Amino acid sequence: MNIIINGSLMVPIYEQIVDQIKAMIREGELKENDNLPSVRALSKELKISALTVKKAYDSLEAEGFTVTVHGKGTYVAAANKELLLEEQKKELEADLELAVLKGRRYGISDEDIRSLFELILEG
Amino acid sequence: MNIIINGSLMVPIYEQIVDQIKAMIREGELKENDNLPSVRALSKELKISALTVKKAYDSLEAEGFTVTVHGKGTYVAAANKELLLEEQKKELEADLELAVLKGRRYGISDEDIRSLFELILEG
Amino acid sequence: MNIIINGSLMVPIYEQIVDQIKAMIREGELKENDNLPSVRALSKELKISALTVKKAYDSLEAEGFTVTVHGKGTYVAAANKELLLEEQKKELEADLELAVLKGRRYGISDEDIRSLFELILEG
Amino acid sequence: MNIIINGSLMVPIYEQIVDQIKAMIREGELKENDNLPSVRALSKELKISALTVKKAYDSLEAEGFTVTVHGKGTYVAAANKELLLEEQKKELEADLELAVLKGRRYGISDEDIRSLFELILEG
DNA sequence: GTGGTCTAGACCACT
């Protein structure tokens, strides 16, 4: 499981896991009915608390990306990739919009905001 | 005091106050030596706890934007607008970077991220 | 009335007044039965609130250094200069002791504390 | 945690905590990455409000002496002992200066102030 | 009336 946890980021660990598993599903790295690693296994691999992995899996299941079968494990659900992509784009859009609005609230010009953005994207 | 509190946001109230007062200072709406509303007055106006306002004011003072005189009130300090602008740009940069990183984590191409961004900026 | 108020100091204004009037009494600049300036007059002269001067005068009277005659004014009481000096020295001693103890709590050597002290005294 | 709160002092409780933890760090009693007691645990131990402990911890973090990890705890940061020592000396210097100024305001001669100081240091 | 500190307890997010 190629998941990378960045502890120094201000993003909760469980969210980083959710994000990356969603991406894997969308990119086909994880296919329908694939078996996710067990909570215990993943928590060992990432050296984090099992509760944190559990929370990520719960979140995925709540959003319909996985199904958990008691006593067997967690599996990738039938995914509508396009829907997922749309959802993720909307989330990204919301984040970008919040940032832009904050910049404007700070009185930073759109030109300056764009420059910053390009710097980051190309950086 | 035109401060707007959004309780549904995930940004702490005291931080919203800090942000908006900083913006007012930078935009000249609040000038050097201007008197900020008293802790109690603002807490009443915004219908929040006095401690929350106090926390915001403490933060502003710690960052050097205001000076507080015991028994008299809180005043706008000699404003270093350039410093403030730099700080705000850094904050915006951090927000944008988080958004971009999330987009990439989602497997969205830089081109698509840029398109979304431009849509927002021009929208 | 040669009283000097330092607003930037962290010492309350009323205390600065009390201290300086005590010193004047001890040094004979103010003698028994001398008339202190009226609360209003002094507050105008020092450009501070009358309440603050009142508080200083109250404090002096409570400690027995002055007597206030209703409708007439405030007068210097019969002062035991030596007692006053002893009192003031004890207060100074307490302040110095607190500072020294804090320094030691911080793990600063007595030699270093002494150096700092001499620097201040000679500075 | 050997912290002693003196309620009768005029020093705020949270500041007493900050002072003593800083001293522990400087003296090596607390080392890098050591875990500070949880806010709740310390508040129980000292029989004070959790918010008061929190305020002390916030202050320590703002000054860079500790790092707080959400949901995990508060840890001693990579200690810059020299910086800390300088800071503490500055604090001591300020205290001593206030005392000396008060003594002079009282009309006590520098010689007498020095005698008092030496008495305390050698006492 | 103004800020400064403290309380006791609540609810939420993260591990």
Added chain:
DNA sequence: GTGGTCTAGACCACG
């Protein structure tokens, strides 16, 4: 269990 935020109200020091 840990920190993060917020409340409602108290008491004190200062002006």
